[in-house]
Amino acid sequence: MSLKSQRAEMNPQRHSSLRQLLTRWVVLPLVMLLVASLAATWLIALDTANDAYDSQLLDPALAIANNVMVQDGTLRFELPPIALEVLRVDAADRLFFEVLASDGSHAVGNGRITPPPALPVLHQHLFYDSLVDDRPVRVAALRAGSAEVPILVLVAETYVKRDRLVKDMLIATGIPATLLALAAFLFSWFGIRRVLQPLDDLRDEIASRSPRDLAPVSEGNKPGEIRPLVQTLNQLFSRMQAAIDNQQRFIENAAHQLRTPIAGLATHSELARRREAPPELRDLLDMIASETRRTSHLINQLLTLARAEPGDLHAIERQPLDLHALGSQAAQQWVPRALAQNIDLGFELEHAWTIGDPLLLRELLANLLDNALAYGKQPSPDNSTVATDEGTSGKVTVRTRSEDELVVLEVEDDGPGIPEADRPQVLERFYRRPGTPGDGSGLGLAIVAEIARRHQATLALLTPASGRGLLVRLQLKRLVLADRPAD
Amino acid sequence: MRVLLVEDDKALADGLMRTLRENGYAVDHAPDGELALRAAAEEHYDLIVLDVSLPGIDGFEVLRQLRRNQHQGSILMLTARDAEQDRIKGLDLGADDYVTKPFSLPEFEARVRALIRRNRNERSPQLQIGRLSVDTVSRRACVGEEELELTPREWGVLEYLLTRAGQVVSKEQMLQALCSWDDSLTHNAIEVYISRLRAKLQSAGIRIRTVRGFGYVVEEPAR
Numbered sequence: 001m002s003l004k005s006q007r008a009e010m011n012p013q014r015h016s017s018l019r020q021l022l023t024r025w026v027v028l029p030l031v032m033l034l035v036a037s038l039a040a041t042w043l044i045a046l047d048t049a050n051d052a053y054d055s056q057l058l059d060p061a062l063a064i065a066n067n068v069m070v071q072d073g074t075l076r077f078e079l080p081p082i083a084l085e086v087l088r089v090d091a092a093d094r095l096f097f098e099v100l101a102s103d104g105s106h107a108v109g110n111g112r113i114t115p116p117p118a119l120p121v122l123h124q125h126l127f128y129d130s131l132v133d134d135r136p137v138r139v140a141a142l143r144a145g146s147a148e149v150p151i152l153v154l155v156a157e158t159y160v161k162r163d164r165l166v167k168d169m170l171i172a173t174g175i176p177a178t179l180l181a182l183a184a185f186l187f188s189w190f191g192i193r194r195v196l197q198p199l200d201d202l203r204d205e206i207a208s209r210s211p212r213d214l215a216p217v218s219e220g221n222k223p224g225e226i227r228p229l230v231q232t233l234n235q236l237f238s239r240m241q242a243a244i245d246n247q248q249r250f251i252e253n254a255a256h257q258l259r260t261p262i263a264g265l266a267t268h269s270e271l272a273r274r275r276e277a278p279p280e281l282r283d284l285l286d287m288i289a290s291e292t293r294r295t296s297h298l299i300n301q302l303l304t305l306a307r308a309e310p311g312d313l314h315a316i317e318r319q320p321l322d323l324h325a326l327g328s329q330a331a332q333q334w335v336p337r338a339l340a341q342n343i344d345l346g347f348e349l350e351h352a353w354t355i356g357d358p359l360l361l362r363e364l365l366a367n368l369l370d371n372a373l374a375y376g377k378q379p380s381p382d383n384s385t386v387a388t389d390e391g392t393s394g395k396v397t398v399r400t401r402s403e404d405e406l407v408v409l410e411v412e413d414d415g416p417g418i419p420e421a422d423r424p425q426v427l428e429r430f431y432r433r434p435g436t437p438g439d440g441s442g443l444g445l446a447i448v449a450e451i452a453r454r455h456q457a458t459l460a461l462l463t464p465a466s467g468r469g470l471l472v473r474l475q476l477k478r479l480v481l482a483d484r485p486a487d
Numbered sequence: 488m489r490v491l492l493v494e495d496d497k498a499l500a501d502g503l504m505r506t507l508r509e510n511g512y513a514v515d516h517a518p519d520g521e522l523a524l525r526a527a528a529e530e531h532y533d534l535i536v537l538d539v540s541l542p543g544i545d546g547f548e549v550l551r552q553l554r555r556n557q558h559q560g561s562i563l564m565l566t567a568r569d570a571e572q573d574r575i576k577g578l579d580l581g582a583d584d585y586v587t588k589p590f591s592l593p594e595f596e597a598r599v600r601a602l603i604r605r606n607r608n609e610r611s612p613q614l615q616i617g618r619l620s621v622d623t624v625s626r627r628a629c630v631g632e633e634e635l636e637l638t639p640r641e642w643g644v645l646e647y648l649l650t651r652a653g654q655v656v657s658k659e660q661m662l663q664a665l666c667s668w669d670d671s672l673t674h675n676a677i678e679v680y681i682s683r684l685r686a687k688l689q690s691a692g693i694r695i696r697t698v699r700g701f702g703y704v705v706e707e708p709a710r
Contacts, residue, residue: 346699
């Protein structure tokens with residue numbers, strides 16, 4: 001569960017940074033390039049439109065110039081009506097013309113056109129932009145007549161068809177360019193995702209592991225660029241594993257070394273308790289004996305935990321075993337303690353074959369029974385003296401059974417149970433719920449969880465059907481073999 | 488009853504020797520394997536309590552040599568290691584039982600008692616538990632001076648339980664052991680015999696307790 005939420009938290013972060021990267025390095029440059037290319041297209045299109053239509057604009061200017069005559073120093077203008085019609089009618093644009101005398105006075109024409117800032121040489125022409133009636137126009141200026149009586153012919157044309165051409169050209173280049181940019185963006189978006197895929201896979205591979213699994217990641221199908229990362233990671237894993245192995249070895253050695261003196265201490269404190277002693281001394285001896293028991297329990301649990309942790313030191317054994325046999329063994333071992341505590345320890349055992357490490361699974365069951373007997377319902381003091389076989393007040397049940405693909409091991413007690421909110425925490429090492437009676441180490445359920453993890457088993461802390469107590473359920477993969485021992 | 492304690496840790500050896508003496512056994516102590524072998528060759532011991540990690544010859548080797556020399560007494564191994572392989576190795580080499588350090592004193596005493604009793608049963612048909620005395624040859628059971636009247640089936644169940652006093656036995660085990668003389672024995676029949684035996688043994692101070700869903704255990708009366 002925590003793994004899932006962790007990954008869910010990681011996702012938006014990764015996407016936003018990817019998006020930022022894309023925006024910074026792909027989208028922005030693409031948009032800038034697109035704008036620049038459209039601007040360039042516009043300039044070029046305008047130039048092309050002017051080139052194409054300017055020469056057409058010169059024709060009426062020449063025609064007008066040819067029909068202007070200079071007689072006796074005055075200008076005479078004779079234009080055939082049909083030519084004038086041609087002049088006035090254009091598919092899209094309006095045409096204006098004006099002929100100016102050498103002194104700049106208006107001689108003839110259908111509009112007022114601003115003359116060019118610099119006059120062209122005689123018989124030469126030039127083009128420029130201007131305004132007529134506040135509309136932008138293109139003007140052809142032609143210097144005609146004779147050297148003595150020069151005239152200036154101006155023909156102006158509105159920009160409609162030129163604008164149309166520019167627009168067409170902009171569309172003709174702009175749409176493919178935009179599509180190209182969009183395609184480039186999409187390709188890089190998916191490309192980046194594709195390139196990052198092996199990294200994502202690597203992350204998933206590592207995230208899906210048990211937190212204590214430090215086995216090397218396979219380099220097999222990883223791209224060359226990622227392989228060094230995997231190798232570095234694997235080196236780190238192996239160094240960490242070596243450090244953990246050392247630590248485990250130390251814990252194991254220390255626990256071994258402590259066992260004999262603790263056994264001596266336990267023996268002597270028990271012997272001392274059997275002697276006649278004044279009440280105060282007796283209390284002290286009882287305390288020493290109980291502290292010794294606690295110490296030896298803790299040492300045993302530390303050893304079990306060291307053994308249950310993955311590492312080169314302790315390969316987990318995998319052999320076929322019957323949970324029924326495990327339960328029977330537990331009966332031999334735990335019933336005497338339950339009887340001494342006046343707790344009704346019962347068994348509902350069915351054959352249930354699985355693959356596992358017998359020693360570790362026995363420790364798992366031992367820790368569950370130890371907890372159930374210690375924290376389950378205790379007989380009341382007045383009850384214990386009159387307790388009969390069926391009259392015990394605490395009840396602990398061990399169950400084994402097969403369910404389709406799974407085998408189930410359950411230990412149920414009728415004690416106060418564990419509130420649902422505390423259940424994840426009690427699986428942590430050295431965690432003891434505030435107010436828990438007794439002198440436990442806080443390692444029991446952590447050992448159970450570790451051993452379950454080593455077996456890829458599902459561990460659940462539940463409330464029994466009766467509504468009170470604790471039901472611990474372990475589900476392992478069922479072993480289905482043709483040649484397994486008959487049930 | 489003579490017991491040889493082979494343990495190199497002085498403090499633990501001292502505590503165990505006191506314990507065994509208080510339980511009424513004559514105890515010798517050997518701090519290493521060589522001395523242990525020499526002592527076992529010269530004296531007869533009903534029980535040897537043998538530590539696995541000893542200076543010089545280790546406990547497994549001592550065990551191997553003892554069994555090779557046809558040592559007849561029981562052997563209880565003490566070990567600070569609890570790996571399954573060690574346990575199996577010890578039992579394979581001929582150890583009778585196995586105690587892992589650190590152990591509680593009552594547990595140690597119970598194992599010693601069980602081994603001594605087993606050893607004695609093999610040589611003598613007499614069983615004594617609490618106020619009940621049983622002769623397995625003549626098939627007579629007495630509480631004090633009073634003889635109990637038992638049917639053969641009741642006798643079979645009682646003998647089976649008494650020879651395993653303190654151990655939890657499953658109904659399956661009992662059925663398997665007893666069905667040779669009655670093929671029709673069922674779980675329910677066993678329950679009937681047990682309730683009859685309970686009534687008859689009341690005065691002997693012996694309690695046959697039920698382990699729900701599993702079987703029975705005869706509690707050893709408090710000493």
